[in-house]
Amino acid sequence: MVNGRNVERRTILKAAGATAATLGLAATTGCGGDGGTSADGTVTIRYAWWGAEDRAERINKTIALFEKKYPKIKVKTDFQPYLDFWKKFNTQASGGNPPDVFQNAIGFLRKYDAKNVLLDLSEQAKAGNLRMDGFRAGLEKFGEVDGKLLGVPVGSNSMALVIDKPVYTRAGVKPEQGWTWDDYHAAMKTIRDKTGRAGDTGPYNIMYLYDLYLRQNGKAFFTEDALGFTEADLTDWWTKAKEGVEDGSYANQKKVAQIKPKSAVAGEISGGEFTWDNFTVRYTSEGKSEYGLAPIPTTDGKKTGQYLGSLMLSASKRTQHPKEVAQFIDFMVHDPEVAKIMGYDRGVPATQAQYDAYKPTDEVNKAIAAYEESLVKAGVLEPITPHPNGADVCEAAFLRIGEELGLGKRSVAEAVKQFFTESKTALGT
Secondary structure: OOOHHHHHHHHHHHOOOOHHHHHHHHHHHHOOOOOHHHHOOEEEEEEEEEOOHHHHHHHHOOOOOOOHHHOOOEEEEEEEHHHHHHHHHHHHHOOOOOOOOEEEOOHHHHHHHHOOOOOOOOOHHOOOOOOOEEOOOOOOOOOOEEEEEEEEEEEHHHHHHEEEEEHHHOOOOOOOOEEHHHHHHHHHHHHOOOOOOOEOOOOOOOOOHHHHHHHHHOOOEEEEOOOOOHHHHHHHHHHHHHHHHHHEEEOOOHHHHOOOOOOOOOOOOOEEEEEEEEHHHHHHHOOOOOOOEEEEEEEEEEOOOOOOOOOOEEEEEOOOOHHHHHHHHHHHHOOHHHHHHHHHOOOOEHHHHHHOOOOOOOOOHHHHHHHHHHHHHHOOOOOOOOOOHHHHHHHHHHHHHHHHHHOOOHHHHEEEHHHHHHHHHHHOO
16 A cells, blocks of 8 residues: 555656666566466566565565475566556557456555456465455455455555654654644644754645545545545645645645655754654655654544555465465465565564564664554554555545645646546446
């Protein structure tokens, strides 16, 4: 599960460091293997994911462990940056040749299930080739859609407010679990007044934050087949965001755009911004300050609307080797040594065995683990909002149109109308 703005930044940063050799590997591996069985009974499966060189190095190490345990299963790999991954995957799926197993996210489950691409892994679980026990905080249900098991979580994350801790300290702002949106907006003005920096980057185009706000108020971004809010709701959200920029509580969006792919927080334009908790690592690598995680503001002081999201592994319905694919997924989500290699690269490990196996030693990853533990202890976690077929298109539209609004290219009324037009077309409503 991902937020488009931050995924785009992170993948750009990673892709920029990819070597020519790595890019060559991405272009040549996993492209059309026959998926058959060799004369000695060895099976080859294709595995694809999005990311760049650092993730590839980690994943290749885990594959080496898998192939050692299962010498009759060989794995061909392929990886791309996020947007390129889905372009290639769409082409492969349309041509009837998707990878046997691939990284996935909740926004794509119903879409590719409707296109008859995804394998229901329930039968493999029943056969004992894939264990669906031992998952943390209800994550075993994350990939279940309409009674089918379409994905298995490999890591978890949740929305958080990433803050520049010294900035908050200078402003005297101390966010605590249960603080309200009124508290938050007052804090943004305090940070502006006492530090000369915008309190927040701005919530224009963060779909998953808006989802939490809606959930706090008895709605949600999506229902099972449509949008779960009205044009009036979005008008209110985007109007408040625009007013925040105008009064300096939120960052000037043109300045935010100018320093991309660096974040506004690391670029010292804003004191914080909402993102997925496991993205916190990027701020330390980009900036010079000390960064931390703060709770999501609430409407009533109690309900945050939060859930644990997750990247998943899914399988192709066309795979010739469903058993071997299930064994591969099982290994990747349960084996303790995999967790030690992957760390929090794809989020906090989804199973308890892997969570216990990897103990972060750096302060950033310790903070991520502590943040998710605090959510469980606080009892604020709820089931995730449904994502209908077409949700990925809606997310992309929210990201793009929200950014255009922030840059002054559209009025609020025009932005709201455009978003609903595009979303209704994508969702078929």
